[in-house]
Amino acid sequence: xxxxxxxxxxxxxxxxxxxxxxxxxxxxxTTPFKVGDINTYLVEGDPLTLVDCGPNSVTGLDxxxxxxxxLGYAFSDLDLIVVTHQHQDHFGLASAIARRSEADVxxxxxxxxxxxxxEQHSRADDRYAVELMARHGVDASATTALKSIGEVIRGYAAxxxxxxxxxxxxxxxxxxxxxxxxYRPGHSPSDTIFFDPDSQITLCGDHLLSKISSNAIIxxxxxxxxxxxxxxxxxxxxxxxxATRALDIEIALGxxxxxxxxxxxxxxxxxxxxxxxxxxxxxLLADGxxxxxxxxxxxxxxxxxxxxxxxxxEILGHLDLLxxxxxxxEDDSGETIVFAQVP
Numbered sequence: 001x002x003x004x005x006x007x008x009x010x011x012x013x014x015x016x017x018x019x020x021x022x023x024x025x026x027x028x029x030t031t032p033f034k035v036g037d038i039n040t041y042l043v044e045g046d047p048l049t050l051v052d053c054g055p056n057s058v059t060g061l062d063x064x065x066x067x068x069x070x071l072g073y074a075f076s077d078l079d080l081i082v083v084t085h086q087h088q089d090h091f092g093l094a095s096a097i098a099r100r101s102e103a104d105v106x107x108x109x110x111x112x113x114x115x116x117x118x119e120q121h122s123r124a125d126d127r128y129a130v131e132l133m134a135r136h137g138v139d140a141s142a143t144t145a146l147k148s149i150g151e152v153i154r155g156y157a158a159x160x161x162x163x164x165x166x167x168x169x170x171x172x173x174x175x176x177x178x179x180x181x182x183y184r185p186g187h188s189p190s191d192t193i194f195f196d197p198d199s200q201i202t203l204c205g206d207h208l209l210s211k212i213s214s215n216a217i218i219x220x221x222x223x224x225x226x227x228x229x230x231x232x233x234x235x236x237x238x239x240x241x242x243a244t245r246a247l248d249i250e251i252a253l254g255x256x257x258x259x260x261x262x263x264x265x266x267x268x269x270x271x272x273x274x275x276x277x278x279x280x281x282x283x284l285l286a287d288g289x290x291x292x293x294x295x296x297x298x299x300x301x302x303x304x305x306x307x308x309x310x311x312x313x314e315i316l317g318h319l320d321l322l323x324x325x326x327x328x329x330e331d332d333s334g335e336t337i338v339f340a341q342v343p
């Protein structure tokens with residue numbers, strides 16, 4: 001990631017100042033993850049609302065307490081905690097903060113069972129990830145190591161009560177504003193953004209990030225009627241981005257990095273970047289069928305081993321684009337699934 005230019009730094013500062021004037025303040029919290037700090041947001045007014053809350057750690061709790069204090073608030077002042085999606089850095093502290101504040105916890109209705117039963121759901125996700133990696137050619141030793149890492153990462157979240165289940169298309173009062181609740185799956189199965197038509201400010205979690213492209217990570221769907229077929233989150237994500245592109249957004253406040261001030265240009269770049277990566281994968285298949293993991297090795301090298309599941313999700317997502325366009329086909333008849341160009 002390149003360092004921001006002076007013009008970009010100025011635009012970021014002006015956007016954050018405009019958001020603060022509208023009563024929305026960014027509170028960055030340290031995470032142990034490669035992505036770096038997570039942005040939580042305090043929406044002033046009644047109800048005083050915290051959007052996302054950081055990973056379950058003493059450091060995160062202390063930083064959030066200090067950030068609130070700098071604005072003249074304490075945990076006990078909070079009325080509402082809103083979770084944008086199911087990743088630990090976004091909801092990990094929800095339970096701890098809810099106990100200290102007696103605030104309601106709100107999230108998408110599909111996500112509520114996962115927050116309440118975090119241990120059960122996250123372990124099921126890990127089992128699914130191991131099975132998926134094995135089917136796509138990842139070595140058993142790598143899947144075992146990654147499973148151990150998953151046990152550690154799971155500790156950065158905790159089960160949380162959910163008091164208010166949100167529905168796509170409803171309005172939610174945060175601070176003195178009415179936000180549209182909009183379901184935008186792709187980066188995760190539960191991605192939800194909150195759009196204020198009056199200020200044209202959007203709290204978008206990891207749906208749109210200014211400097212990095214959000215991974216469309218393969219996860220077990222949250223819908224109860226899942227038929228067991230592999231999810232295709234990158235196709236979902238592109239559809240979600242195009243829906244967001246149609247909104248009149250002035251400032252999109254993301255979960256990492258700075259604000260987005262031209263969401264349409266950003267989305268167009270993301271889509272073009274996905275098309276370029278898919279084209280490279282098509283070229284790699286010119287000499288014959290390959291597994292998803294073999295393609296990840298060719299594209300990413302060592303990262304395909306150290307971050308096997310993330311890299312495999314990335315590859316499978318772009319292969320799904322090629323399948324959708326009728327350019328390649330998936331063969332799951334053998335022990336390892338392979339992909340080949342359509343003759």
